[in-house]
Amino acid sequence: MSHKLMCILLVITLLDTFFVLCAALDRRFLNDTIPPEELIRMMEGVKKTRYLLRNRSNNQWFSLSRRDPIPENIWVSGGDVKLIIHGYTFKEWQTTEEKIGEQGIFDLGIAYSLKNASSNVILLDWTILSTEPISRYFEAAQSTRFIGRDAALFLVRLAKEGYITDWDRVHIIGFSLGGHTVGVVGHEVQELAGSKIGRITGLDPAGPLFDIRGEMPGDLTRFLDKEDGKFVDIIHCNMRVPPSPIVGFLGSCLQAGHVDFYPDGGESQSGCTKEQDRTGSPCSHFKCVEYMTKSIRDKFLACPCENWNTFKQGKCECSFQSGGVLMGDPCCEPSASGQYYIQMK
Ligand SMILES: *[C@@H]1O[C@H](CO)[C@@H](O)[C@H](O)[C@H]1NC(C)=O
Ligand SMILES: *[C@@H]1O[C@H](CO)[C@@H](O)[C@H](O)[C@H]1NC(C)=O
Ligand SMILES: *[C@@H]1O[C@H](CO)[C@@H](O)[C@H](O)[C@H]1NC(C)=O
Numbered sequence: 001m002s003h004k005l006m007c008i009l010l011v012i013t014l015l016d017t018f019f020v021l022c023a024a025l026d027r028r029f030l031n032d033t034i035p036p037e038e039l040i041r042m043m044e045g046v047k048k049t050r051y052l053l054r055n056r057s058n059n060q061w062f063s064l065s066r067r068d069p070i071p072e073n074i075w076v077s078g079g080d081v082k083l084i085i086h087g088y089t090f091k092e093w094q095t096t097e098e099k100i101g102e103q104g105i106f107d108l109g110i111a112y113s114l115k116n117a118s119s120n121v122i123l124l125d126w127t128i129l130s131t132e133p134i135s136r137y138f139e140a141a142q143s144t145r146f147i148g149r150d151a152a153l154f155l156v157r158l159a160k161e162g163y164i165t166d167w168d169r170v171h172i173i174g175f176s177l178g179g180h181t182v183g184v185v186g187h188e189v190q191e192l193a194g195s196k197i198g199r200i201t202g203l204d205p206a207g208p209l210f211d212i213r214g215e216m217p218g219d220l221t222r223f224l225d226k227e228d229g230k231f232v233d234i235i236h237c238n239m240r241v242p243p244s245p246i247v248g249f250l251g252s253c254l255q256a257g258h259v260d261f262y263p264d265g266g267e268s269q270s271g272c273t274k275e276q277d278r279t280g281s282p283c284s285h286f287k288c289v290e291y292m293t294k295s296i297r298d299k300f301l302a303c304p305c306e307n308w309n310t311f312k313q314g315k316c317e318c319s320f321q322s323g324g325v326l327m328g329d330p331c332c333e334p335s336a337s338g339q340y341y342i343q344m345k
Helices: 003-013 013-024 038-048 096-102 105-115 134-160 179-191 275-277 283-295 310-313
Strands: 050-055 059-065 081-085 120-127 170-175 196-203 229-235 258-263 301-304 338-342
Touching: 003 196, 038 134, 050 105, 050 196, 050 275, 081 179, 096 105, 096 120, 105 120, 105 283, 170 179, 170 283, 179 196, 179 229, 196 283, 229 283, 258 283, 275 283
Parallel strands: 081 120, 081 170, 170 196, 196 229, 229 258, 258 338
Antiparallel strands: 050 059, 050 120, 301 338
């Protein structure tokens, strides 16, 4: 089917996603090999993306769509912006709260707003496209392109309306599939507003499909990379290290940030069993969100070293003097780069 024909079909079907479609017309966003019904479902899903803003006066989240006005008294002008994006979600969890709460995403958002009352914390809810069945994982992964674009349009709108005045004060944090979505957001903000976002954090960016990117026909996935923001840091918790099987490890081992952290070596986390890690349990994967949340209060010193074995044997000195940096939030000087290791207890 030609791009033109597909466009006409979609415009007729979904008049009010017209703007998203125009973006989709851009060749980067559209590929003949994605079946139109799947694309339509994605567009419908993107339309249902919600942005949850923290209301500090009642400890609740206020939900709005990309185009809804920002309610009075919810935005702290001049405050930092923390945009948090969840990953693939499970059906057994029914509500949005359960689905993204399971990953620890709400705890992370709450920790940020407790840390500094003037932070504007936003959780992006894309559970409509991120939820099982697993056969939809491919679709969920492809959707990260469109979800990221939607979030970029949302942020650019906030900037136009004066809510965001300084892109350096914006930090976007994404977990798993969200760990690649944040890269799309950063990339698109550069295209739309000509500015780089201050900081982008990938928490165990998803491995499945992304590790074999480019090998699937019609693949639109885009891997987080250090060009996406001024400072990009990645924490690896459940990475697949080739030649281990593709299934079972939920994160990617690709070193793609200015700084990449490998707690406990980056494959398996303390408190999770080897069996869990081999069988695709998200135990180690979820730890990345937990570490980020804990880092807001506790300090996690991570140090440069050539690899995990050398680090574990105590052969790399670990202190601030020897080049150590903090993993999580706050992180590092903008000049920090490379791979950092830390033993979690
Ligand atoms: C925030 O919470 C307060 C107190 O419950 C409430 O009056 C107000 O309407 C809420 N604002 C939004 C935007 O949810
Ligand atoms: C909270 O954030 C604001 C805006 O970034 C900053 O000026 C202030 O120092 C922060 N307060 C604390 C306690 O960190
Ligand atoms: C569409 O998919 C084909 C592989 O089927 C690939 O060669 C091409 O680069 C893709 N086009 C875009 C715009 O992503």
